[in-house]
């Protein structure tokens with residue numbers, strides 16, 4: 171704690187400050203220690219007088235004059251009667267004594283507020299219309315962001331209900347008034363799959379108004395019985411009770427591999443044949459470009475078939491199960507469930523195996539669960555467990571020719587599970603070796619990365635391309651996945667990434683893969699910073715990879731891409747809706763720019779990095795052509 175100097179101390183300091191003044195006259199403000207061994211010299215005597223002890227101060231006259239220097243003593247002191255006096259003896263005016271505080275009452279009487287409180291509570295109850303209006307006002311305040319999941323769902327709902335009906339409901343201010351009672355059961359025909367993997371149905375006609383019902387784990391053409399759970403703008407979120415009429419095109423329950431499917435909020439499509447899953451995802455990409463790119467239909471290429479994942483189960487190299495702990499949990503209370511959120515219900519579902527996870531992360535799950543169970547009383551609140559697959563040894567480093575066959579197999583195949591966020595994870599993508607922090611971003615499906623990298627390579631260097639790019643800008647580069655995997659194809663590669671840890675990993679990865687820092691460089695910063703440092707990249711020979719987080723790119727970034735006008739753009743994204751928005755902006759931006767060039771939207775398709783779930787990775791390719 172910082173201690174304040176005492177009044178006496180301040181007093182002395184004040185006095186000694188005059189020494190500093192005197193120092194200007196050449197007397198030295200730092201007196202030497204008084205030594206008993208030799209007589210006091212002139213300076214020391216002077217200092218003693220300038221910095222006397224408190225006792226000496228009292229005896230000193232008000233003014234001291236030594237060798238023509240006048241030193242003034244502190245101004246005030248107390249006389250023998252305890253009165254404050256100046257050093258010249260004159261009395262200081264007394265400050266009036268403080269007025270005494272009124273005595274505290276023996277007990278404080280609180281005013282009786284019961285009357286006011288009860289009137290406040292007894293406000294006239296809202297009628298149904300007022301309640302609906304209040305709710306509508308509340309919901310209106312939280313308009314979803316364009317291209318956010320809520321907005322995407324809302325656009326899907328507009329499509330199934332018809333924009334005219336929706337406009338009429340908004341006009342009549344009934345857009346938040348559900349025709350269903352809470353917990354009402356209803357039979358619904360499903361007409362569409364929304365981008366978040368849930369089925370969309372329309373309320374039966376007898377309900378008298380267009381209203382959507384959103385149900386998990388159901389598909390177009392199915393008739394289902396549901397329980398209405400929660401009202402949102404223009405739709406009711408419902409729980410599935412029964413599939414009355416299944417659609418065999420989408421539903422083959424024999425495909426389900428997880429015993430928790432239907433209860434766990436993780437996967438949506440385990441009952442859907444894999445080809446059909448890919449088709450659903452292709453439609454999601456189509457819908458995204460139709461709704462969010464704001465391009466003319468003629469400007470959007472035919473969305474190509476989704477490229478599947480070589481592994482459809484056992485592919486996920488990262489799991490993050492969690493558990494909650496009740497406040498005031500007693501040590502003898504049961505172990506809480508450790509797993510994932512329940513589907514459509516609050517709370518965590520206990521899961522001891524996740525079938526989309528790799529063998530290594532599932533082994534790690536068993537170990538970590540046991541550790542948590544043993545140490546549960548050391549946790550004050552819930553936690554998220556990190557489980558990441560990693561190559562076991564540093565033998566995973568670029569394989570040396572000196573390795574025995576056994577070592578070589580071990581280097582490529584032996585996997586362990588890492589659960590400490592500070593540990594390094596090692597991973598091989600084809601022939602390329604990567605290291606990154608366990609807590610940092612890296613794609614979670616290793617099996618699909620070689621085809622994804624190869625696809626990107628072919629997109630940049632299509633057969634017969636006359637003007638091959640020689641420079642690559644890898645934006646949002648993470649640990650350098652694209653830049654490093656494709657580096658051999660380019661004279662120069664430059665990557666940018668916000669996370670300093672990932673950039674350190676990217677630089678290390680370049681070294682591990684024998685890439686020189688002159689050719690491949692990475693820098694930490696906002697993606698739009700990259701344009702300052704690639705001024706020596708010839709735009710007509712430059713390709714750029716854009717792989718942003720779900721929210722997509724900033725306007726500033728898009729503007730700078732347009733200003734640079736690189737020859738090829740490959741935009742990879744786990745959110746095809748924000749991708750469609752950005753691609754539309756780049757194409758329009760280039761059209762508006764003078765210079766006689768435009769971007770040809772060459773291709774777009776999904777990559778299935780997340781089998782059994784509704785997620786899809788979009789890859790869009792744009793190439794600069796004469797306008």
Ligand SMILES: C[S@@+](CC[C@H](N)C(=O)[O-])C[C@H]1O[C@@H](n2cnc3c(N)ncnc32)[C@H](O)[C@@H]1O
Pocket residue numbers: 611612613645646647648649650651652666667668669672695696697698717718719744
């Ligand atoms: C989808 S990941 C892609 C990473 C890498 N391309 C890969 O495939 O491993 C997006 C990356 O963008 C980074 N990021 C987020 N916002 C950024 C920004 N404004 N500028 C640069 N990088 C950003 C994140 O840290 C994350 O590593």
